Amino acid sequence: MSTGASQQDTGGTGPDEVATGQPEANGVPPLADDRPYVDGSAVSAEELRAEVDRLSNEERQHVDDLREEVGDAVAALASRLDVKARVAERKDEAVATVHQKVDQARTVAVDRATAAKDTAAQKPGLVAGVAAALLVLLVVVLRRRRG
Known part of the structure; x- marks a missing residue:
């Protein structure tokens, strides 16, 4: 998915990147290296929808399977x-x-x-x-x- 950070390369490191070693988006650091911060202001809704559509059916199936497993586990614990x-x-x-x-x-x-x-x-x-x-x-x- 796209990050909230601008896609332009300024050619150097900004003050936020120097302090943390990672770029920040609108002053908010990413949660983790593999989970960038997305605020939705840097990318339009159409671009976000297009990126979601690019996910393969296999990835969607994997997510659905994980959701089902979590639901079953929660039901078992509740019982x-x-x-x-x-x-x-x-x-x-x-x-x-x-x-x-x-x-x-x-x-x-x-x-x-x-x-x-x-x-x-x-x-x-x-x-x-x-x-x-x-x-x-x-x-x-x-x-x-x-x-």
Whole structure:
């Protein structure tokens, strides 16, 4: 881009250039060697537009990519700092996990109840024996607690 300094060579060094080693534009030194001071008064708007148009599409794409990367980084940092949203997200994940486990337990319970029902229908003697054993165990436990 063009600098705000005049394009004429005076043939010597001015007092500003002697003091800093760099030319100054309208009494304001450049920010850095690769970033000259531009005030827009030394170049017309049409000239500035023409210079901007000379930028290649590759440079523009590079700038757009950098802007996108910076935007993504800012969004990531903002999401890390949003504690309330992170807690809500973890809560939702935990609730979903619990619901999934409950559904699995229901399915297993229904399957096992069906299997137990089928077994009881096929082997009624086995079921009666198990029921009797549980009853005896219950009576023994109750007598020990009382005595």
